[in-house]
Amino acid sequence: MLRNDQLAEWDRDNFFHPSTHLAQFARGEMQSRIITGAKGCHIEDREGNKHLDAFAGLYCVNVGYGRTEISEAIAAQAHELAYYHAYVGHGTEASITLAKMVLDRSPAHMSKVYFGLSGSDANETNIKLLWYYNNILGRPQKKKIISRWRGYHGSGLMTGSLTGLELFHKKFDLPLEQVIHTEAPYYFRRADQDQTEAQFVQHCVDKLEELIAQDGADTIAGFIGEPVLGTGGLVPPPAGYWDAIQKVLDKHDILLIADEVVTGFGRTGSMMGSDHYGMKPDLMTIAKGLTSAYAPLSGSIVSDRMWKVLEQGTDENGPIGHGWTYSAHPIGAAAGVANLKVLDDLNLIENNRETGAYLNAAMKDALGDHPHVGDIRGEGMMCAVEFVKERDGRHFFDAADKVGPQVTAALMSRGVIGRAMPQGDILGFAPPFCLTRAEADEVVSKTVEAVKAVLG
Numbered sequence: 432m433l434r435n436d437q438l439a440e441w442d443r444d445n446f447f448h449p450s451t452h453l454a455q456f457a458r459g460e461m462q463s464r465i466i467t468g469a470k471g472c473h474i475e476d477r478e479g480n481k482h483l484d485a486f487a488g489l490y491c492v493n494v495g496y497g498r499t500e501i502s503e504a505i506a507a508q509a510h511e512l513a514y515y516h517a518y519v520g521h522g523t524e525a526s527i528t529l530a531k532m533v534l535d536r537s538p539a540h541m542s543k544v545y546f547g548l549s550g551s552d553a554n555e556t557n558i559k560l561l562w563y564y565n566n567i568l569g570r571p572q573k574k575k576i577i578s579r580w581r582g583y584h585g586s587g588l589m590t591g592s593l594t595g596l597e598l599f600h601k602k603f604d605l606p607l608e609q610v611i612h613t614e615a616p617y618y619f620r621r622a623d624q625d626q627t628e629a630q631f632v633q634h635c636v637d638k639l640e641e642l643i644a645q646d647g648a649d650t651i652a653g654f655i656g657e658p659v660l661g662t663g664g665l666v667p668p669p670a671g672y673w674d675a676i677q678k679v680l681d682k683h684d685i686l687l688i689a690d691e692v693v694t695g696f697g698r699t700g701s702m703m704g705s706d707h708y709g710m711k712p713d714l715m716t717i718a719k720g721l722t723s724a725y726a727p728l729s730g731s732i733v734s735d736r737m738w739k740v741l742e743q744g745t746d747e748n749g750p751i752g753h754g755w756t757y758s759a760h761p762i763g764a765a766a767g768v769a770n771l772k773v774l775d776d777l778n779l780i781e782n783n784r785e786t787g788a789y790l791n792a793a794m795k796d797a798l799g800d801h802p803h804v805g806d807i808r809g810e811g812m813m814c815a816v817e818f819v820k821e822r823d824g825r826h827f828f829d830a831a832d833k834v835g836p837q838v839t840a841a842l843m844s845r846g847v848i849g850r851a852m853p854q855g856d857i858l859g860f861a862p863p864f865c866l867t868r869a870e871a872d873e874v875v876s877k878t879v880e881a882v883k884a885v886l887g
């Protein structure tokens with residue numbers, strides 16, 4: 432086995448890590464961490480440290496680590512047929528079965544699923560499909576996409592543009608001009624503190640109407656949103672938000688893309704976030720929970736009304752010019768089939784609902800009155816603790832104080848992994864759905880210790 436110092440040197444010298452301070456890492460100012468194994472909600476590193484992973488990797492290992500049903504399905508698929516493509520009507524038993532399983536779990540008006548590899552590429556697919564759709568319908572000017580500030584939709588050229596977080600735009604010449612942003616449904620951070628939730632929803636609607644009037648509905652193809660804002664701060668929408676937004680979109684014939692990369696397959700406590708909030712999207716983006724990250728796989732689910740136009744498009748123009756070598760990769764598809772079975776067989780969405788509610792209630796009991804905790808919020812197996820300098824009037828800490836990252840580090844040193852969300856001092860939790868009450872208690876008690884250590 433390689434020595435740890437040898438691996439660390441190779442890591443520094445050769446490996447370009449995503450979302451990492453490259454210079455600090457190359458200079459050895461940041462520790463590399465090499466993960467060697469995991470089981471249930473716990474991961475283990477090469478130094479022998481064990482952590483309770485209360486963020487499920489990147490909120491993706493939904494069924495928990497070490498599920499042999501899935502690893503065995505992957506191995507069996509690799510032995511039998513590691514690869515064949517899905518172009519010109521080809522498929523495998525796994526990819527066809529998974530397509531049916533996905534549609535069975537999606538709203539009734541959805542028609543087909545296209546399989547990709549990541550949330551980012553699935554969103555790129557969705558935007559291309561929207562453009563194609565409007566071209567086939569003879570309205571080539573209807574192309575812009577509305578996204579929300581603080582939305583997260585990936586980090587490609589288009590998807591990085593859709594993402595409404597500064598870090599993903601700065602110095603990359605993004606956003607592209609086809610993307611326009613509107614208000615985030617973030618009630619806690621509303622500018623007007625006197626607004627009720629209902630008034631704030633109306634404010635979001637007014638802002639959207641303003642943007643549409645400014646650019647012209649005939650130039651806008653779609654609106655993309657996560658049912659619950661994820662990376663932007665784990666923010667469930669205020670009551671009535673999706674209903675009110677959809678009315679505006681319908682009025683202007685702007686199609687809705689529900690980005691369900693985080694919420695899809697149970698994270699909110701419902702199978703899909705769209706069901707949870709009564710959304711009626713024309714496109715849905717799925718990834719993480721589709722395979723619980725046991726293999727890379729994503730999907731773009733297309734509604735009946737869009738599908739009809741796509742068919743018309745290929746009758747008029749020939750085969751659709753879109754596809755990846757690894758679309759519907761059999762190993763990813765086998766992982767997806769096994770993962771969705773585990774989700775059902777172990778009633779994990781039900782456990783998610785119960786234990787997620789328990790975690791949120793316990794976190795509120797333990798920290799709700801802390802002078803530097805401004806908000807504790809969540810939905811299903813998601814929970815966020817937002818830190819403030821002063822509770823009255825919601826004065827925030829300077830980003831340079833790095834309060835969120837400090838609390839997250841203090842928590843990690845106590846054996847629990849949360850995530851410092853990238854914008855604001857927000858500690859996020861999104862554990863695997865198999866979290867037990869005892870593990871939820873541990874997350875809460877260690878969070879209390881970490882908050883006390885950093886903020887008193």
Ligand code: PLP
Pocket residue numbers: 489548549550551552554583584585586657661662690691692693718
């Ligand atoms: N959409 C949402 C809502 C996400 O949270 C993410 C990733 O976290 C993505 C899209 C991008 O997915 P990927 O990182 O697999 O490209």
